[in-house]
Amino acid sequence: MSDDTPSADPDAPPGEPSGPYEADGAREEGGAEGDDERGLGDFRRDLSALAARPGSTNERISAEKSARAELSTFAGAGVRSERAYGGDHFEFRVEPDGTRVRMYRLFGDELEEVRSAFAAPLGFDELTAAAASASVALLTGPEGAGKYAAARALLVGAGHPELYRLAPDTDLAGFVEDDVVPGAGYLLVDAPRTLVETLGAFEVQRLERLLAPVGCRLIITFPAGVRPNDPDTHRQVREIGDPPSPDAVLTAHLTWRVGAVRTAEFGAVDDVASLIPGRSPTESPLVRAADAARMLAETTGSADEAVKRVADRLALNDVHSFHRWFEELGDIDTQCLAVSVAVFGGEPHESVAALGRALQRRLQPPQSPDNLEMPRSSPLAATGEKRLARLHAARFAEEVSARYGGVPGRVVRYLDPGVPRRVLEQVWAEYDQAQAELPAWLRQCARNELPSVRVRAAVAVGVLAEAAFDTVRTTVLQQWAADTDPRLRDAAATALSTAVRQPCLDQAVRDLVRGWAAEQGSTALCATAARAWTVLLDDGAEGDEPALRLLDQLADVDGTQVVEAICLSIAECLAMAGDSRHRQAFALMRNWTAAREPRRRVLGELAFLYAAADLREERRGDEQDGAPHSWPALLAMSARDPVRQREIAALWETVLNSSGSYETAYGVLGEWARAADPDPAARRAFARLLERVSARPRARRIVLFLADRWTRSGEAAAPRSAAEIRALLNGKTR
Structure with missing residues (x-):
C-alpha cells in the first residue's frame, strides 16, 4: 500500500492493516518482545499509566538533591x-x-537578618556604589571575610524584592531568560575556580543584557587569589574591606533576635565569649558568631542556662x-x-x-520476661x-x-x-x-x-x-547491585552518585560501574550500571560523553531490566540542565530507533515514550494572571528550540508508525493533548509540533484520527487541542 492509498474505513481502529494506520514501513520485531523479553509488555502498559500520573523522574531527582543537602556542607x-x-x-x-538552573529563594529571617543585623565591612559604601553601576558584580576577599553577607546586603540595598541563591555548580551559560524572575537579585557564592578563571567579557556582557532590562542583578563571590583570566573581566573585580569583629556580629545578631535587654543579659555571662572560638578552626569566626546568636535566641531559660545549653550543642563538633x-x-x-x-x-x-x-x-534483644520494654499497665508518656x-x-x-x-x-x-x-x-x-x-x-x-x-x-x-569505600562496596553496594529488586539497584546507583563527588573516590567509583557494565552475563549488574550513568558525567576532558557511551554500550544487553534502567536514565538526562546532554540523548534515541537490530529499535522507542510520558515542566501561560501550567517537558523543549522540535517530531512519527509501540504512543500523545488543552500557548506549541509530525501522509492521517478521538473521548477529551490541530492542518488533506 502506498502512502497515498485512501483509507478503506476512515473510522477503523488503529492497527487495522486495511487502513492508513498500518505501520509505515513496519518492521518485524522478531524476538525482541517474545519470551526472551519477559515483562516488556508490562513495561509498555506501565508507560500508559505513567502518562496519566507523570513526574516520577523529577520527584526522584528532587528527593536525591534534598537528601544530599541534608547530609552535606551545603545543607x-x-x-x-x-x-x-x-x-x-x-x-x-x-x-x-x-x-535549567538549580536555585533557592531566600525567605523571611535571612532577608530580615540583612536588614536588621548586618555588620558592614570597612569601605562598604564604596562597594555599594560600584555594585550599583552594573548588573553583574564580582566580589572577592579572604575566607571568612563576610562575602556572602555583604553580597546579600548589596542586593537588598539595591531594592531587589526577591533574592535567589544559585547552586555552587551552576553553569552560567545555562542561565537564560526562562530562569530569570523580573526584579530579582541573584547570588553565586564561592564560585568554583574554573568558572571564575574562564569567565570572559563576552559572557559577562551576555548576562548584563539578560538581567539589566528586567531590573535584575547577579553578584558572584569567590576566594582571594582567584582571578578571571580575561583582563576586561579582571578589572571588574571588587575587593571586600576588612570585616567587622566577631563580637560586633554576635551583638548585632542578638539585638535583632532577642532585643537589647536580653542581649545585655547574655553579655553579662562570662562564658558567652567562649562560644565564638569554641568551634572548628576551619569555620569563619563571623559565621560562628552569627550561629551562636541564633542558638542563644532559640534557647529558653536564664542567660546562664542558655549559654551552657548552647555550649553543649556546639560541643557536638x-x-x-x-x-x-x-x-x-x-x-x-x-x-x-x-x-x-x-x-x-x-x-x-x-x-x-x-x-x-x-x-x-x-x-x-527481643522482649522476654527478663527484658521487658514496658511493664504491664504502665501509663503512656509523652x-x-x-x-x-x-x-x-x-x-x-x-x-x-x-x-x-x-x-x-x-x-x-x-x-x-x-x-x-x-x-x-x-x-x-x-x-x-x-x-x-x-x-x-x-x-x-x-x-x-x-x-x-x-x-x-x-x-x-x-x-x-x-x-569506608571498600567495606561498603563489598558488604552493601555489590549485593544491592546484583539484586533482583530494582529498588535496591537504584539505591546502589544513587549511593555511587553520592560517593563519586569525593575526588579521592571518583576513579574507583567509575571503575566499579564500568566493571558492572562489562558483566554482560548478569542482567542485574548491567541494569545497575545503567542507573549509575551519572557517575561518568564530567569525566575529565571527555565531558559527558562517557556516560552516554555507557548507555549505548548497554543497549546491546538482552533483558527487560536493562531496557527499563536505560529508559529511566535517558529521562534523567533530559530532566537535567544542559543543551549538550539533551543533544546527545536525542542522538542516542534517534540512532537506536533507526538501528537494524530489533532490540535497539524497541529500546529507542521505549526510551522516548518514557521521557514523553513522565517529564513535566512548569511554564507560565498567556492569561493575564500568568498562572503556571504543567507542560510535557519535551513539548516545552520543542517550543523553545526548532532543532529539538525537529528531533522530537521525528521520534513521534517513528513511534506512531511502530507496529510494537503505536498503542502506547497513542496513549501518551493523548495525555499530551489533555495537558495542553487548558493553555493556549501549550495548544499552539502542540499543534505546531504535530504539524511537523504530519509531514508524511500516513502520519498526518494518524494525527487527524487521534484528533477526532480526543474530541469524542468524554472525560478524557481534549477538544481545544484537537481543534487547534485540525485548524492548522486544514487544507493539507489529500
Whole structure:
C-alpha cells in the first residue's frame, strides 16, 4: 500500500492493516518482545499509566538533591527555615526545582537578618556604589571575610524584592531568560575556580543584557587569589574591606533576635565569649558568631542556662564531646532516633520515628520476661518532644512542592545542619554493634514504599562509602547491585552518585560501574550500571560523553531490566540542565530507533515514550494572571528550540508508525493533548509540533484520527487541542 492509498474505513481502529494506520514501513520485531523479553509488555502498559500520573523522574531527582543537602556542607540549599511564631515552631519552604538552573529563594529571617543585623565591612559604601553601576558584580576577599553577607546586603540595598541563591555548580551559560524572575537579585557564592578563571567579557556582557532590562542583578563571590583570566573581566573585580569583629556580629545578631535587654543579659555571662572560638578552626569566626546568636535566641531559660545549653550543642563538633553526648542520651530508643533523624531528616516525624524503631529492633534483644520494654499497665508518656530536645532536633511545619502539589505536614530535623553527617559517620566508625546492623537496616529502608525514604537511605550509604569505600562496596553496594529488586539497584546507583563527588573516590567509583557494565552475563549488574550513568558525567576532558557511551554500550544487553534502567536514565538526562546532554540523548534515541537490530529499535522507542510520558515542566501561560501550567517537558523543549522540535517530531512519527509501540504512543500523545488543552500557548506549541509530525501522509492521517478521538473521548477529551490541530492542518488533506 502506498502512502497515498485512501483509507478503506476512515473510522477503523488503529492497527487495522486495511487502513492508513498500518505501520509505515513496519518492521518485524522478531524476538525482541517474545519470551526472551519477559515483562516488556508490562513495561509498555506501565508507560500508559505513567502518562496519566507523570513526574516520577523529577520527584526522584528532587528527593536525591534534598537528601544530599541534608547530609552535606551545603545543607539547606533549596530549603530555608523561617521562624513563624514562638516556641519551637518553624516553617520550611522548598522552592520547586527549575528546569535549567538549580536555585533557592531566600525567605523571611535571612532577608530580615540583612536588614536588621548586618555588620558592614570597612569601605562598604564604596562597594555599594560600584555594585550599583552594573548588573553583574564580582566580589572577592579572604575566607571568612563576610562575602556572602555583604553580597546579600548589596542586593537588598539595591531594592531587589526577591533574592535567589544559585547552586555552587551552576553553569552560567545555562542561565537564560526562562530562569530569570523580573526584579530579582541573584547570588553565586564561592564560585568554583574554573568558572571564575574562564569567565570572559563576552559572557559577562551576555548576562548584563539578560538581567539589566528586567531590573535584575547577579553578584558572584569567590576566594582571594582567584582571578578571571580575561583582563576586561579582571578589572571588574571588587575587593571586600576588612570585616567587622566577631563580637560586633554576635551583638548585632542578638539585638535583632532577642532585643537589647536580653542581649545585655547574655553579655553579662562570662562564658558567652567562649562560644565564638569554641568551634572548628576551619569555620569563619563571623559565621560562628552569627550561629551562636541564633542558638542563644532559640534557647529558653536564664542567660546562664542558655549559654551552657548552647555550649553543649556546639560541643557536638568535637569528637570526644560527641561520644559523651551520644552515650548520655540515656536509652537505645533515643540513640536509634538520633541515627534515624540523621539519615531521614526532612521526612515526617512519624516516618522518622518508625524507621528509628526498626533500627532499635535490630540492635536490641527481643522482649522476654527478663527484658521487658514496658511493664504491664504502665501509663503512656509523652516522649517525642523530650527526645528531640535531647537530640537538639525539632519538628518543623513544612510544605514541599512535590509530584502532586504541596502537602502540609510536620517533619523532623536537627537544628544544626552539620550534625546529621557527623552522627552517621561517628556511629558507623565508633560503635561496632551499630556498624554491624546499619547495612541491613539501610537495605530495609531502601525498599520502603516511600520513594523519598528510599533515596535518603541510598544517599546515606553513599556518605558511608566516602568513609569506608571498600567495606561498603563489598558488604552493601555489590549485593544491592546484583539484586533482583530494582529498588535496591537504584539505591546502589544513587549511593555511587553520592560517593563519586569525593575526588579521592571518583576513579574507583567509575571503575566499579564500568566493571558492572562489562558483566554482560548478569542482567542485574548491567541494569545497575545503567542507573549509575551519572557517575561518568564530567569525566575529565571527555565531558559527558562517557556516560552516554555507557548507555549505548548497554543497549546491546538482552533483558527487560536493562531496557527499563536505560529508559529511566535517558529521562534523567533530559530532566537535567544542559543543551549538550539533551543533544546527545536525542542522538542516542534517534540512532537506536533507526538501528537494524530489533532490540535497539524497541529500546529507542521505549526510551522516548518514557521521557514523553513522565517529564513535566512548569511554564507560565498567556492569561493575564500568568498562572503556571504543567507542560510535557519535551513539548516545552520543542517550543523553545526548532532543532529539538525537529528531533522530537521525528521520534513521534517513528513511534506512531511502530507496529510494537503505536498503542502506547497513542496513549501518551493523548495525555499530551489533555495537558495542553487548558493553555493556549501549550495548544499552539502542540499543534505546531504535530504539524511537523504530519509531514508524511500516513502520519498526518494518524494525527487527524487521534484528533477526532480526543474530541469524542468524554472525560478524557481534549477538544481545544484537537481543534487547534485540525485548524492548522486544514487544507493539507489529500
